[in-house]
Amino acid sequence: MAHTINKPLVGISSCVLGEKVRYDGGHKRSAFVTDSLADFVRFVPACPEMGIGMPVPRPTIHIREIDEQQRLTDSRDANLDHTDKMQAFFSARLPQLSKLDGYVLAAKSPSCGMERIKVYSDKGELLHRKGQGLFVQLLKQQFPDLPMEEDGRLNDEGLRESFITRLFAYHDFRQQVTEQLSTGALVGFHSQYKMLVMAYNPQAYQALGRLVAGAKGQEEVTARQYLTLMMHALSKPTNRRKHTNVLMHFQGYFKKQLDKADKQELSEQIDKYRRGYLPLMAPVTLLRHHLKNHPNSYLQQQRYLQPYPEALGLRG
Ligand code: SF4
Incomplete structure (x- = not known):
């Protein structure tokens, strides 16, 4: 059966492609993504944290609930708030994001994680582990039907x-x-x-x-x-x-x-x-x-x- 001529466009957390962009200078390369899927799609990589100007390596960040709002802040200093910058980064990429057919995300990240992300109080106490990364929250709000999956879950058949x-x-x-x-x-x-x-x-x-x-x-x-x-x-x-x-x-x-x-x-x-x-x-x-x-x-x-x-x- 003839398949569509153009390959699907797939957004991807850069670290899952093997780029050393994580907070500790490492990556999270997925063998399925780079050795199999890469032949059949066109990847559009992005590291949202680098996109908002953070360096490699960088201090860790996490999601805090402040005044009933989820904010992306430095894990030691709630006043170092990156939420607005992440929203601006997302908005600037909207034209590109609206062309995507799917997204592969890095698990456990306060930016890219799809599920079970730790959420802290304004004082830094762990409230629960049912959060989503901020970039994913924005992605899901804007494109609720877009197929998304995390690197780790892709190991499940x-x-x-x-x-x-x-x-x-x-x-x-x-x-x-x-x-x-x-x-x-x-x-x-x-x-x-x-x-x-x-x-x-x-x-x-x-x-x-x-x-x-x-x-x-x-x-x-x-x-x-x-x-x-x-x-x-x-x-x-x-x-x-x-x-x-x-x-x-x-x-x-x-x-x-x-x-x-x-x-x-x-x-x-x-x-x-x-x-x-x-x-x-x-x-x-x-x-x-x-x-x-x-x-x-x-x-x-x-x-x-x-x-x-x-x-x-x-x-x-
Ligand atoms: S999880 Fe997302 S923000 Fe973190 S290093 Fe990977 S691409 Fe960058």
């Missing part, structure tokens, strides 16, 4: 596959729908993504269908709702049971075309996948093979068959 799936779907949506908004564009996009969404969230698959059916005359608001719902649906890792359900859907289309032996082989592969003896790539490859011999335009356009570049090896 399910989270990694979910992020990469969202990243390429988001990129595709911008190209196919946002840039040429029409009911036809929405219907066309939805047709391609039906099986993929079903593999993650069957309820959302139905809700998205209803949204598209009522799109005429309100394409802009429908497109926004569609993207929000779709990104939400793809954000929770899926499982073998849901994939098996989709594989059986594909199988149903071949009832009349395949001979007995081919049907048997396909059933066996799906069953072996279901029981964990084969990777997803095995039945998917067989389905693609049958589609070559028995073309079916609806099935052939399904992104499920290749939601992201195969060489990323996520279904192996």
